[in-house]
Amino acid sequence: MSNGSHPDERTSRRAGGRPREDQRPLAGTPQEEIVRAATRLFSSKGFANTTMSEIASNAGLKQSSLYYYFNRKEQILLATFTVARAPLDFIKRTGELPESAGVRLYRLLRFDTYQLCVAASHVNEVEQMAALQPDQFESFWEDRQELHDWVERLVQQGIDAGEFIATDVTLTALFLLSSNEGIQNWYRHQEAHRPGQATFSFPEYEAEAVASHYAETSLRSLLVRPSSLARIRRVALLLGVDDLKPDFQSK
Amino acid sequence: MSNGSHPDERTSRRAGGRPREDQRPLAGTPQEEIVRAATRLFSSKGFANTTMSEIASNAGLKQSSLYYYFNRKEQILLATFTVARAPLDFIKRTGELPESAGVRLYRLLRFDTYQLCVAASHVNEVEQMAALQPDQFESFWEDRQELHDWVERLVQQGIDAGEFIATDVTLTALFLLSSNEGIQNWYRHQEAHRPGQATFSFPEYEAEAVASHYAETSLRSLLVRPSSLARIRRVALLLGVDDLKPDFQSK
DNA sequence: CGCATGTTTCCATAATGTTTCGAAAGAGGG
DNA sequence: CCCTCTTTCGAAACATTATGGAAACATGCG
Numbered sequence: 001m002s003n004g005s006h007p008d009e010r011t012s013r014r015a016g017g018r019p020r021e022d023q024r025p026l027a028g029t030p031q032e033e034i035v036r037a038a039t040r041l042f043s044s045k046g047f048a049n050t051t052m053s054e055i056a057s058n059a060g061l062k063q064s065s066l067y068y069y070f071n072r073k074e075q076i077l078l079a080t081f082t083v084a085r086a087p088l089d090f091i092k093r094t095g096e097l098p099e100s101a102g103v104r105l106y107r108l109l110r111f112d113t114y115q116l117c118v119a120a121s122h123v124n125e126v127e128q129m130a131a132l133q134p135d136q137f138e139s140f141w142e143d144r145q146e147l148h149d150w151v152e153r154l155v156q157q158g159i160d161a162g163e164f165i166a167t168d169v170t171l172t173a174l175f176l177l178s179s180n181e182g183i184q185n186w187y188r189h190q191e192a193h194r195p196g197q198a199t200f201s202f203p204e205y206e207a208e209a210v211a212s213h214y215a216e217t218s219l220r221s222l223l224v225r226p227s228s229l230a231r232i233r234r235v236a237l238l239l240g241v242d243d244l245k246p247d248f249q250s251k
Numbered sequence: 252m253s254n255g256s257h258p259d260e261r262t263s264r265r266a267g268g269r270p271r272e273d274q275r276p277l278a279g280t281p282q283e284e285i286v287r288a289a290t291r292l293f294s295s296k297g298f299a300n301t302t303m304s305e306i307a308s309n310a311g312l313k314q315s316s317l318y319y320y321f322n323r324k325e326q327i328l329l330a331t332f333t334v335a336r337a338p339l340d341f342i343k344r345t346g347e348l349p350e351s352a353g354v355r356l357y358r359l360l361r362f363d364t365y366q367l368c369v370a371a372s373h374v375n376e377v378e379q380m381a382a383l384q385p386d387q388f389e390s391f392w393e394d395r396q397e398l399h400d401w402v403e404r405l406v407q408q409g410i411d412a413g414e415f416i417a418t419d420v421t422l423t424a425l426f427l428l429s430s431n432e433g434i435q436n437w438y439r440h441q442e443a444h445r446p447g448q449a450t451f452s453f454p455e456y457e458a459e460a461v462a463s464h465y466a467e468t469s470l471r472s473l474l475v476r477p478s479s480l481a482r483i484r485r486v487a488l489l490l491g492v493d494d495l496k497p498d499f500q501s502k
Numbered sequence: 503c504g505c506a507t508g509t510t511t512c513c514a515t516a517a518t519g520t521t522t523c524g525a526a527a528g529a530g531g532g
Numbered sequence: 533c534c535c536t537c538t539t540t541c542g543a544a545a546c547a548t549t550a551t552g553g554a555a556a557c558a559t560g561c562g
Binding site (some may be wrong): 016017018019052053063064067071072073095 | 518519520521522523526527528529530
């Protein structure tokens, strides 16, 4: 069997192989090219409505060649999301700052929401696949759990410090992260709708505005003294505004 | 063409027809039977991973017979959701009560969230389909828009009355309704996970608890004086607790 | 009773999409 | 120049959605 799981494992791009029919310079490894193409397509047409043939031709390959790199279609989906969801690092760094829980939670929520808005993949699709095939998507669930734990811990710290109202920390963390994703869902639909068809008609919002508004709203529902929100916002934003931009060059 | 769109239109179950191979008493019309079967399957395996054959055999039919009642798979999905999403009536009634905007919004959010939690269908799937084929799902978008308008109006009234803080009413309404759906998404996953597999492990929450918590959290983020929340909760719940229960017998 | 009509079901098959299999086309080393 | 490794391709197996037409029943009318 030539196809174990990961071709190119360490020796990346060592030797030839049959030449492609579609000749065209490819930026990066074939895997990257495929994921890039798939990302564009998934994001505009959704996972289910994107065919392997489309992905292939967008990546300069024939359909069946994709299976040399990815054993199943779902693995491409997982790859698009893994690339897109970078924020765990940011979150760990933020979580460890010597600031109040409010400031840290604000930053965390704002960043995560922003990431979701600009991310190429639909969280829902990934989650649904992930729920159906937990083994294939193990890494996804681990990340998700870790993210949850961070948020839960922050909320607990806020309560202990008298900054947040007493509430169920687990439920609150679940709410914060899933509301998040619901908002991404809406935000993406807003993008997908062509101006002509107008099923939904709303003003367009910037990802940053959405992220900030979400962080504020969430914090406001937790704070014992909502008036402290102004200070939190100020401190949080002073800590580095540019952190919002993702490392990943999405189209 | 025998298959216009709606068989049985008014004359429901008047005469015979070829007998089924799978003989078994059916409760209600064939349509209802089909929708019931589909609902169960969609809710446990998702729309994309449920085949027409499965739906058919669960409804005591052969695959192609489904097309006598529904022209496309998506229409079954729409039907499952239409049945499940009853709350527009409730919302209109609530919206017109002579109470403060806070009380009415509280009730509306609590009810809608509860409905989503106990609903059989995944909103996300419906929305995705609906976004892709706006013509097929016209009624869905109309309901959605109407719901949004109600919420937006309530928020505006709250602001005008000095009960809510000044904020972008459109964005707020969008947030309230989409967070909602994100929470349903999580809530459903929680159910779908078998106890053995345990990818996610959290305490189990009741739909009513989730709905109440969501309504409180949302209100708290809007109120000028969070201390008024206690009164709002009390008044809202006095107005009729039993309204939460859906008319529709799910499962 | 036999036959036309209408209703509901099934079977067969086209059309489309995913996945597997094995062969083909190059590079590089002995 | 041949052998091996890597990458690509084409054909075919399989699964799923959707269509068209025939089959199986009830009913009413000659």
